[in-house]
Amino acid sequence: MNWSDALIQLQYDLGAPRELSWLVEGVTYFVGAFILANAALVLALLLIWITRKVISRIQDRIGPNRIGPYGLFQTVADALKLLSKEDITPASADKISYLLAPVLSVVGVLMALAVIPFGPGLIGADLNVAVLYLVALGSLGIMAALMAGWGSNNKYALLAGFRVVAQLLSYEIPMVLAMLAPVLLVGSMSMQRISEAQSLYLGPINLGVGWFIFLLPGAFLIYLIAALAEAEQTPFDLLEAESELIAGFHIEYSGMKFAMFFLAQFLNSFFLGAIAVVLFLGGWQGPFAGQIPLLGPIYFLAKTFLVYIVIQWIKGTFPRVRIDQMMQFAWKVLVPLALALITAQMIIMKLPLPIWINYALLLAANLVVVAAVLNILGSYFEREQVRSKRAFAPRSLIGTMQPVQSSSGD
Amino acid sequence: MLSQWGFVLILSAIAVIIPVAAIVLGHFLGPRRPDPIKMDVYESGVETIGDTWVQFRAQYYLIGLIFLIFDVEVIFLFPIAVAYAQLSFFSIIAAVTFVLILLLGLFLEWRKGALEWT
Numbered sequence: 421m422n423w424s425d426a427l428i429q430l431q432y433d434l435g436a437p438r439e440l441s442w443l444v445e446g447v448t449y450f451v452g453a454f455i456l457a458n459a460a461l462v463l464a465l466l467l468i469w470i471t472r473k474v475i476s477r478i479q480d481r482i483g484p485n486r487i488g489p490y491g492l493f494q495t496v497a498d499a500l501k502l503l504s505k506e507d508i509t510p511a512s513a514d515k516i517s518y519l520l521a522p523v524l525s526v527v528g529v530l531m532a533l534a535v536i537p538f539g540p541g542l543i544g545a546d547l548n549v550a551v552l553y554l555v556a557l558g559s560l561g562i563m564a565a566l567m568a569g570w571g572s573n574n575k576y577a578l579l580a581g582f583r584v585v586a587q588l589l590s591y592e593i594p595m596v597l598a599m600l601a602p603v604l605l606v607g608s609m610s611m612q613r614i615s616e617a618q619s620l621y622l623g624p625i626n627l628g629v630g631w632f633i634f635l636l637p638g639a640f641l642i643y644l645i646a647a648l649a650e651a652e653q654t655p656f657d658l659l660e661a662e663s664e665l666i667a668g669f670h671i672e673y674s675g676m677k678f679a680m681f682f683l684a685q686f687l688n689s690f691f692l693g694a695i696a697v698v699l700f701l702g703g704w705q706g707p708f709a710g711q712i713p714l715l716g717p718i719y720f721l722a723k724t725f726l727v728y729i730v731i732q733w734i735k736g737t738f739p740r741v742r743i744d745q746m747m748q749f750a751w752k753v754l755v756p757l758a759l760a761l762i763t764a765q766m767i768i769m770k771l772p773l774p775i776w777i778n779y780a781l782l783l784a785a786n787l788v789v790v791a792a793v794l795n796i797l798g799s800y801f802e803r804e805q806v807r808s809k810r811a812f813a814p815r816s817l818i819g820t821m822q823p824v825q826s827s828s829g830d
Numbered sequence: 831m832l833s834q835w836g837f838v839l840i841l842s843a844i845a846v847i848i849p850v851a852a853i854v855l856g857h858f859l860g861p862r863r864p865d866p867i868k869m870d871v872y873e874s875g876v877e878t879i880g881d882t883w884v885q886f887r888a889q890y891y892l893i894g895l896i897f898l899i900f901d902v903e904v905i906f907l908f909p910i911a912v913a914y915a916q917l918s919f920f921s922i923i924a925a926v927t928f929v930l931i932l933l934l935g936l937f938l939e940w941r942k943g944a945l946e947w948t
Binding site: 506 | 837
């Protein structure tokens with residue numbers, strides 16, 4: 421049972437005239453969209469609180485704990501503070517793109533809500549091109565960041581705008597290729613169909629653990645790395661590298677306009693996690709999700725928050741990469757591997773063998789990709805460690821705290 | 831299907847209204863005391879020199895071109911993925927050949943040094 425059908429039926433039961441079916445449908449969709457969009461705003465406040473708490477625990481701090489229980493209302497207070505700040509527009513800015521950029525960044529993120537399946541029948545619009553729709557919305561975020569960087573008429577913001585183009589364009593290719601792998605398995609781009617396909621039946625009972633991560637760990641790893649870059653999270657946050665570019669593309673923004681960028685960024689990383697959950701971690705599937713419908717949204721939100729907390733964990737532990745390293749990793753490692761993975765999957769799944777052997781071969785191909793990525797990353801970090809140790813080794817005793825050792829024979 | 835897109839249309843309208851309303855609200859609630867220093871661009875306290883909208887590296891343009899090629903390729907792969915179950919083995923080989931040609935193109939760019947960021 422779809423939520424919209426249920427709501428339309430309820431209105432007819434309450435005495436809505438059948439002739440006005442377009443109005444009834446319009447009211448239904450408006451109510452659904454309104455609840456969804458406003459829930460996203462509340463969610464953003466919660467996400468910022470989670471980020472602060474996780475990061476502060478990693479850094480051995482307490483984090484916000486004054487306003488509300490566990491400091492839960494700290495972000496509400498921050499939002500109110502931003503609301504009362506002066507709205508500054510630089511005199512030399514390109515007004516149209518400067519004012520349009522914060523709106524566009526929020527639009528691109530909020531529209532992704534339409535195709536996220538929270539449970540069986542609980543999806544805004546079950547589009548049959550949902551994956552392509554999400555990719556298109558990702559480009560809207562790139563446009564917003566570029567417009568902010570260009571329109572601010574600020575050199576730091578412009579540099580950040582260049583980096584946005586380079587980074588987000590480069591990582592979009594491996595991300596979309598990794599999203600292609602579940603679509604290949606299911607044969608549909610609808611998010612609800614992809615979620616339903618990840619069931620695992622043991623007799624008549626749906627265990628709900630036929631997740632694609634068990635078949636496609638390589639695609640999941642590539643998606644996760646690319647999604648970190650797309651969400652502008654550490655280790656790929658060099659478009660707002662505080663030590664280099666002060667604040668990146670939103671340096672000239674204040675008050676609510678800055679809050680819009682902030683909101684978009686946190687919601688974006690949450691939704692990229694939600695897409696990862698739908699495509700690879702089973703969506704709302706879980707033990708007994710078929711029997712008890714209420715468990716679907718609970719499983720979905722629990723998994724998504726878990727992925728979000730992992731993203732924040734990465735944010736708290738990894739150093740930032742350099743731009744040349746980032747570009748090389750995208751084009752020389754992720755893109756060839758993702759293409760090889762898709763090619764292998766296309767051939768393997770068409771081989772005239774029992775389906776279990778096909779799946780085993782697919783898993784083997786994915787594990788090879790995982791091993792290759794981890795090997796390249798591992799050897800790279802080892803080399804960097806040796807290099808940085810050499811670079812920071814004291815070359816003379818001047819400036820070090822060691823006592824001067826007297827040479828023997830004196 | 832059409833009514834599904836109706837939901838997307840309504841959601842996009844709400845998604846535009848929310849940030850516009852927030853920014854307009856912030857504009858009227860906040861104080862307004864503009865002065866020339868405040869309206870200037872922020873550059874760590876020094877006055878900005880020269881034009882901001884300058885020429886930039888050709889490398890960004892090159893990355894944009896390579897992205898364009900691969901994005902179009904990915905768009906071509908999506909219909910193949912959706913129709914995968916109905917396709918014969920021969921048409922899959924054709925699709926794989928298409929991917930391999932582009933992979934060769936990527937290796938050519940790699941050899942030519944288009945992917946180096948020095």
